[in-house]
Amino acid sequence: MNLRKLALASLLTATAGIPAVSMADSDIALGASGSATADLNFSIVIPQFVYFQVGASATPGVLDTVAFNLATVESGSGLDVADSNGPVDVVLRSNAQVTISAQALAGSGPLAVGSTQILRTASSASIPLPAFGASAAPVAGPINATGTWTFAYDNSAVFAAGTYTDTVTYTAATP
Amino acid sequence: MRRFRLLLSLLLCAFAMPAGALTFVWNQPVNWIWFVYIEVGAGEPVATVNFSVPAGQAGNGVAVVGTPGVLVRVIGRRNLFGSSNYVVTVDSSTALRNSRGTPLPLSNFTWTSAQGEFAAGSFNGTTNQQFFRYTGPYLGFEDTLTFRYRNNVVYPSGTYTGQVRFTIAQL
Numbered sequence A: 001m002n003l004r005k006l007a008l009a010s011l012l013t014a015t016a017g018i019p020a021v022s023m024a025d026s027d028i029a030l031g032a033s034g035s036a037t038a039d040l041n042f043s044i045v046i047p048q049f050v051y052f053q054v055g056a057s058a059t060p061g062v063l064d065t066v067a068f069n070l071a072t073v074e075s076g077s078g079l080d081v082a083d084s085n086g087p088v089d090v091v092l093r094s095n096a097q098v099t100i101s102a103q104a105l106a107g108s109g110p111l112a113v114g115s116t117q118i119l120r121t122a123s124s125a126s127i128p129l130p131a132f133g134a135s136a137a138p139v140a141g142p143i144n145a146t147g148t149w150t151f152a153y154d155n156s157a158v159f160a161a162g163t164y165t166d167t168v169t170y171t172a173a174t175p
Numbered sequence B: 001m002r003r004f005r006l007l008l009s010l011l012l013c014a015f016a017m018p019a020g021a022l023t024f025v026w027n028q029p030v031n032w033i034w035f036v037y038i039e040v041g042a043g044e045p046v047a048t049v050n051f052s053v054p055a056g057q058a059g060n061g062v063a064v065v066g067t068p069g070v071l072v073r074v075i076g077r078r079n080l081f082g083s084s085n086y087v088v089t090v091d092s093s094t095a096l097r098n099s100r101g102t103p104l105p106l107s108n109f110t111w112t113s114a115q116g117e118f119a120a121g122s123f124n125g126t127t128n129q130q131f132f133r134y135t136g137p138y139l140g141f142e143d144t145l146t147f148r149y150r151n152n153v154v155y156p157s158g159t160y161t162g163q164v165r166f167t168i169a170q171l
Helices: A002-014 A109-117 B002-016
Strands: A026-030 A035-046 A050-054 A088-094 A099-102 A118-122 A143-153 A170-173 B035-040 B048-052 B070-077 B084-091 B109-113 B129-136 B138-149 B158-170
Touching (some): A035 B035, A050 A170, B048 B138, B070 B084, B070 B158, B129 B138
Antiparallel strands (some): A026 B035, A035 B158, A050 A088, A088 A143, A099 A170, A118 A143, B035 B070, B070 B138, B084 B129, B084 B158
């Protein structure tokens, strides 16, 4: 490498007597106080995107379950019942405005009136938790947020004994 | 060395001649050998490093490698004897921008060099960041830089363009 360096230096030494030449990406300056400059362009393409994760797993199809167990609480007593699996992790990344919407509950019993019986709280305004069958207010991008959604059962009505289940799909959409 | 031998010959001639017989006047500037040279990229007037963030991966922290690699060549020489401090600085103070004028600071970019001639680093967004320094009578280094976009910030979509300027000087 030293020989190569010396060769490079010798090459320029041999041409040092010629007038200074300047190309956009190379430059030579003669004299003790001169300086030479060269530019370099940068170009980066960033596509529009949205990444939305509801639940602990980033693997599509792996769902978290919100569970309310009234075994030790009188049904309809008005005492809120916490999600025994909660809270639910949520991740939202996007470089555009995002609107999160929730599918309506389609189950029976308490799930048929889920909008009033299931209480919802979002830990971050950047990842709002909409009501069932509704959309939250749009969130301006860019967004890079993590948070949690917390659910509770309001337990203000009496329903027949049993296990009620349903699946809700949340959607994050960009314009 | 040729310059040194020429000066030595002139001095010897002056001593060999009778005083006052001849007067030599040397008009050539003594600093003509001093020079610095820098070359960044190849094949274009100004080389461009291109980055493309994969869909869905913007801001996920996985660095994106730019293409192509960029050859940087710096050469310099000092007059006659002694050493110089050759310093290469870079101005990365002007952020990249997309068509809507959204800035993307150059501090999002890092570099490594293939053979380690230039230390790995990252732009700091200033006008006078030291990129390389060498002390000696001659300077002759070249290496290929690979740039990377950190990709740990979510920026609005678009094509962002900008420029950095490398400057070499003898101190």
